[in-house]
Amino acid sequence: MSLPRAKLVTNFPGCPVEATLSYLDGKWKGVILFHLMDKTLRFNELRRHLPAITQRMLTKQLRELEKSGLISRTVYPVVPPRVEYALTPLGSTLKPVIRVLAAWGDEFVFCSPEGRELRISKALSAPAAELQP
Template identity: 45%
Template sequence: MAVARRPGAYVCGIDAAMDVIGGKWKVLILWALHERPCRFGELRRELPGVTEKVLASHLRELEADGVVHREEYDEVPPRVEYSLTPRGVSLNEALAPLGAWGRDHVLAPAREAASAPR
């Protein structure tokens, strides 16, 4: 699948990667799809607060970037499932150290501060 290029030149690889995962919901969509393929409604329930419009838009962008695969089944009623492509799996693997950093440097200190005697 050809990757759609967005306007503007990238300064570096981080800039290009951030273009793919930019936005509040894209990384959370990738995380949810890491577990298993999901239908649209399942994804929406996994991500409380996301609107249908934003979820649909982000899924289309991730599909255009070759990160998410959209499978349509010829059934009545129609069924569509979203899953990660190999590129999406490798992107999740690249994001894993960032998640570990967040757990160690943001979540853990916040938990420690909340449990400290006052």
């Protein structure tokens, strides 16, 4: 029986894309990294950026990102406790990847029905070369 991707940390049997995606595996990890790209955030600030996530899931995703070395967690000994999350130097190396994902989302992911119609027709009518970065 093979290990789940999330459990692999040093030896990946697949291609480099699979190895990279194992660090971003999960619905929220990429979004968390996106919000941490420009600044350090406290736990509740992250929750405000991700209103659909539960506290338990955010905690789980943050712990996995910390364990993989992509983010750091700093606890300040004050009352009430203050916890801040930031990208590590390793996590910062993913900034170009996250920026490309964000640019693709800006171009092809749609929030309103009108925008969706416009962008789909643009994508379908454009030659493939125009859609390349």
